[in-house]
Amino acid sequence: MLKTIDLFAGAGGITEGFRKAGYVCVCANDIDEEAKHTFTYNHPTVPFVLKDVREVTAAELLAAANCTAAEIDVITGGPPCQGFSLAGQRLSDDPRNTLFREYVRIAADIRPRVLFFENVHGIMNMQNGRVLKAIVTEFEKIGYQCKYNLVNAADYGVPQARPRFVLIGIRGFDKKITFPQPTHGKNEESGQMNLFKRELLPYVTVNDAFSNLPVVNQGEGAEKMKMRNHYDNDFQKKCVGERNPGVIYNHRATRHSKAIQERYAMIPQGCNNSILPPEIRTKKQNAYKLDLSLPGRTVTCNFRTDLIHPVMNRGLTVREAARLQSFDDDYCFFGNLTRKAKWLTQDDQVGNAVPPLLAYAFAKHIKENMIPQFEKEK
Known part of the structure; x- marks a missing residue:
């Protein structure tokens, strides 16, 4: 061993x-x-x-x-x-x-x-x-x-x-x-140019990662939830935990103000908030709405404000970020959700991790x- x-x-x-x-x-x-x-x-x-x-x-x-x-x-x-x-x-x-x-x-x-x-x-x-x-x-x-x-x-x-x-x-x-x-990668179209190249699996997308997660709206979710036995792809099957299958942890959504929700709703997938009209734009320009058809952007320690859910007008949950990092669903993160504490938050731990x-x-x-x-x- x-x-x-x-x-x-x-x-x-x-x-x-x-x-x-x-x-x-x-x-x-x-x-x-x-x-x-x-x-x-x-x-x-x-x-x-x-x-x-x-x-x-x-x-x-x-x-x-x-x-x-x-x-x-x-x-x-x-x-x-x-x-x-x-x-x-x-x-x-x-x-x-x-x-x-x-x-x-x-x-x-x-x-x-x-x-x-x-x-x-x-x-x-x-x-x-x-x-x-x-x-x-x-x-x-x-x-x-x-x-x-x-x-x-x-x-x-x-x-x-x-x-x-x-x-x-x-x-x-x-x-x-x-x-x-x-x-994994993007395979070129078939033909002479691809004769001697290895066939790659397609990239795993945000949709591949998120599609079977429980729907969690503003301020909803829990630190521990039951997971329905439904998997849309091989990646989701890989996320089934060995320790406690059928359970997911850390799937709680932040509650945003109405103004923030309206701002997020105006951002198309694959774009950040610099696309917004100047009069409603904030100083933070790097809030990016994930594109369902692509792999996600880099998960940072500030993913609740840096990454916007592609469909819901909110930041990501810890579990969604952990899925993008390829952690199993029963891999549980401990700690606060805010930086008021002395120690690392759940967000820090997920963002700092090696996938x-x-x-x-x-x-x-x-x-x-x-x-x-x-x-x-x-």
Whole structure:
């Protein structure tokens, strides 16, 4: 059984994807109490170290996992990268670099076979690419060959056009790193141009994700609801939970004022509120109404105001956003719905998560293509 340690685990999107690919997460770490609540409810057998990563040692993680370093196959995670600072061509000692350095420190101490590092797509262009070069250099210093790319979650069956940066590091410099081939996309018309291309499944759309969810109007819904046994497509069947099938969580809609509802009603699908007449337009210009026929826009931590339901004149519920992120329906999120609390909200946890289906695609590929390269070392 392949074993992982999940750093900056949050709500557990990476752990969930790797779990479905047959891995066992033996320890997770995050600093947020509500993220821990969500993670441990959905992964009750995984030890969780609730602590600032800067205060965590590799020995502490291994003790919690009841494992030796040699047993760890993959370390996963994506430390916040905002504010990376360079000194010349190298990452400086600026405190804003600290979290990434902790990831490197723990990886250097444990030395897993593979590193799975996920982050925002903008990391590729920070300081004209010098930040990315410095990050790769840090991984190479501790003995990892790296390959990175910008990927789109929609290409792997997630109903969301979410661009993300993914880096795979493999221990040693004598091994081959590849990325999983997309499974979904737009197929060209049949003919000579398509003779040698793989046939892709069509993108999973917002309609594919939403069509069988209970109808929830303004201010309606509940934290726990029964789900009717009706599925319109394969994606919806994949969303049936293994833990508590027939139940969905976190499907509560915000109540909007009449003026907001009227504004939302005037926005066509696939457009944002900049299309509105100037006299009723607000300062916020990025409220986007989802298009039923396309994968959704990127789910942010502000999806209640950034993303408008394609049919109902309201923001999304946590469950709808979780569907766009490819979480199972019985994956329950804990925490407040507003930012008055000290800890992460449900919205933050969903918006920050790595889509489990994206994590699954990489986990499966690593299992089949990266890990076997270590067999000769045993």
